[in-house]
Amino acid sequence: MKWAMIFGITILTALILWYELPKxxxxxxKDKYVLIAxxxxxxxxxxxxxxxxxxxxxxxxxxxxxKPLGKLLE
Amino acid sequence: MIEKGKISAAQMALMMHPTIIATGILFVPSISAAKAGRDMWLSPIWGSFIGFLVVFIAYQLHKHFPNETIIEYSEHIVGRIPGKVIGLIYLLFYLHVNGIIIREYGEFLSGVFLMTTPESVIFGSMTLVCAFAVRGGLEVIARSAQLFIPIVVLLFLLIVFFLALDLAPTNMLPVFEEGITPSILGAAAPAAWFSEFLLIAFLLPYLTDKEKGLKWANLSVLSVVFILVITNVTALFLFGEITADLLYPVMSAGRYVRVAEFFTHLESIIMAIWILGTFIKISVFYYALVLGTAQWLKLSEYKFIVLPLGFLLVLFATWSAPNLTELKGFLGTSAVFYLLSVQLVLPSILLLIVVIQKKVIQKRSIQA
Known part of the structure; x- marks a missing residue:
């Protein structure tokens, strides 16, 4: 199941790159490196x-x- | 300049209005009520002082650097490396806060309507819609705000109008039973929300009528005070002090509406208000994040980082809190100081440094 999710995440990342890189x-x-990073x-x-x-x-x-400040409002 | 779009000062005010109230009307009444009790109607008014202060600071900084956003001028004020650090603080801050906003939206939608939908679908679909708006640029967000916000405000006032017969003004008595301290303590959450007005530092450089910027920003703060006071008064008159125990008082109020056996269960209208408002809210934060990142890294344009940053935002939404109870606890305590220190203290320090620098330069030129 988790491997399928990793596959999905990879597809999503690849889709974003495939859509944006040629533009x-x-x-x-620099723009290219930022996008990939x-x-x-x-x-x-x-x-x-x-x-x-x-x-x-x-x-x-x-x-x-x-936290020390947040305690004032508890 | 990276952003070529121009908006008017009135459009900026319309964009900032839902940026505060969208999550403000849902979470703030019960957080305020927990501290202020019957005096909760006064809390947004105390909180609004922070709003006016932040608008003043952002406008003063804008006057010194008319064509730059906060990411750019922080480098000019404190030097290159410290300026980059401040810029990074703002970028991480907006990434985190926008993640929390998307989380609030997802928790509300999945808790009230779409109970079996996976949260990642709710986060992802909203972020994708906002990504289209942000890719379109500043003008697109401004136009959609112009289109949606009058509807949002009208629908909201309609709900309050329908509830008018059930309101019990005696719920607010006795006023100031324990002095004004509880109402000031209850103002902590609204004050943190009002400090989000710092976002105008990202919009002011792109105004067509810059001289009206301050006026419209202050009007925007006033309109937010108006809506928040109405919300708190309605919740107080309707539910009394149990408002503190309700998760979403406005939603419960919407369920309460019963006019002529015809207008009943208006929670879908509340939902419409909420989704339209949150759409603008997430888009404005998202835009500040995208524009800030592009300026921080000195990119040639910002459109291509919209989708990768959207992906990061969805991840931050899932990462930001284990569950809603802890998120609400965080919003009522540490988050207040977190939002105030980044959005009020840090810009005040920047403004102080600018003013001192100008004074020193003046003195030197007089001596020379």
Missing amino acids: INQNQK LSAMSWVLAVLLLFFPNMPGPTELVDQIY
Whole structure:
């Protein structure tokens, strides 16, 4: 089941790249790298979330930082 | 400039209105009621001071750098590397907050109407629609706001009108039983929502009538106060102090409507208000994220990063909280300080540095 999901995520990422890459001006190397890097980041995060759905996320991080202040409003 | 579209100041005000109230009318009444009790109707008015303050700060910064967004001028104010760090803070902040907004939308829709639909489908479909709007550019978002927001406000006032017979104004008595402290504590959540007005820092450079920017931004804050006070007053008059225990007071109010045995169960209208409003809200945040990323990396245009960032947003929506109860707890406590420190404290520091720099330069030129 999870392997099928990984396959789906890969298809989705590939579709985005297949749609966007040809539209970028050939001279804009940086744009191309940014697009590929962002897609790779999404792919990695999606696969990580698939295997570890309870991975501590940004909300936990922010909650840790602001907990002393947040207690004032509890 | 990356963005070639132009909008009017009135369109900006129409875009900012649902950006605050869309999630504001659903979550804020019960968060405020938990702290303020019977004085919850006053909380949005206290919170609005933060809104006016943020608008003032954003406008002052805009006056110093008329053609730049906050991502660009933070580099000019504090130098290249610290400016990039501040820019990254804003980008991660908008990515995270927009993830939370999409999550709120998904939780509400799946909790009330689409109970068996997988959440990823709800997140994904909404993000895709918003991606089309953002790809279309600033003008497309502004036009859709212009089209939808009058409908949203009219429908909302219609619901309140239908409820008028069931309202019990005595629920608000006694006023200020424990002084004004509870109402100020209850203002924490509305204040955090009002600080989202910092988003005008991304819209001000693209106005056609810049001199009216401040006026319309303040009018937008006023309209938000008006709607939030009406929401809180209706919830209070209808449910009294149990508002704090309701997850979505406005939704419960919509179920309560019963006029002439014909207009009953108007929750689908609430749903329509909510979806139209959230569409604009997510689009505006999404636009700020996409434009900010393009400016931060100095790209030649922003359209091609819309879809990859949308994918990331859906992932952040699933990642942002384990369940709704924890999300609501976070929104009522730590998130208040999180939103305020990024959207109020950080820009005030930037403004302070600009003002001091200008003073120093003036002094030097006088001495020379």
